[in-house]
Ligand SMILES: *[C@@H]1O[C@H](CO)[C@@H](O)[C@H](O)[C@H]1NC(C)=O
């Protein structure tokens with residue numbers, strides 16, 4: 001019965017595909033051979049013809065998908081056993097940002113006796129300088145051993161892919177760490193405050209950052225974060241932590257990846273994690289201090305910066321100078 005149904009379907013498919021007129025099939029004389037041939041042909045069509053590419057459209061991204069790591073640090077976590085891993089999302093060609101971070105807060109690798117480990121997460125550079133950027137990255141990786149690169153196209157619209165690949169990487173290569181923090185590259189991170197906060201934080205089902213509550217789904221097609229109703233019918237997002245910097249306990253990586261199999265991959269990465277978290281029934285946690293995460297640049301003063309965990313920084317400020325100044329003043333307030 002099953003065979004028959006299969007044969008019927010595939011014959012129909014074959015007739016359609018090859019435009020064979022049904023009368024042709026009626027003239028079959030040597031039934032056994034013909035049947036075998038038809039099945040072989042159909043199997044060939046089914047399994048060797050590539051599935052035509054279907055774009056997910058402008059509001060969803062290509063995920064889940066088995067992206068591969070092109071540059072990797074598979075042993076680093078096992079060797080160094082970090083308490084918290086900092087995952088900085090940055091464009092492949094943006095070496096300047098990476099160097100600033102390496103010279104500033106990224107250099108703090110032992111804080112309150114806890115190992116802090118920094119990685120940069122990149123996708124693939126496209127365009128004319130692809131090959132050149134690739135070679136520079138290999139060199140940079142040799143020097144610093146802190147690059148993770150995956151083979152999706154790195155662009156703003158693909159940030160959700162970047163974040164999901166980050167979770168996959170953490171799950172595969174760094175699951176012994178207690179916490180991971182995703183952080184944007186144009187920020188100031190007070191690593192001491194981060195570690196101090198995490199020493200008292202829940203160990204599981206924990207995600208914190210600047211939590212957005214009751215954020216409206218933007219329906220104006222002109223908006224940067226427009227989402228049409230057929231993609232997401234609800235008008236309010238579940239609570240989510242803003243993308244400038246959020247922290248999660250490592251047990252959540254696997255759970256969020258699992259949840260992502262049930263939620264269409266929306267292009268807005270922080271909102272998407274909120275949707276996955278909501279699917280798990282886990283609410284994000286507010287940080288213990290309301291000034292800890294600032295999406296608007298906190299004007300620099302050693303006192304103010306001693307109170308934050310993370311803040312964005314205005315682009316005109318020399319961040320290396322700022323860091324040196326901050327570190328040289330032990331009594332901040
Ligand atoms: C069917 O055709 C094959 C090869 O063309 C032949 O070897 C086989 O004997 C034929 N079978 C019958 C039942 O005629």
Ligand SMILES: *[C@@H]1O[C@H](CO)[C@@H](O)[C@H](O)[C@H]1NC(C)=O
Nearest residue numbers: 062151152153155157158161
């Ligand atoms: C996002 O990445 C996927 C996978 O590499 C790629 O096919 C797609 O074109 C990228 N999106 C954009 C807008 O470039």
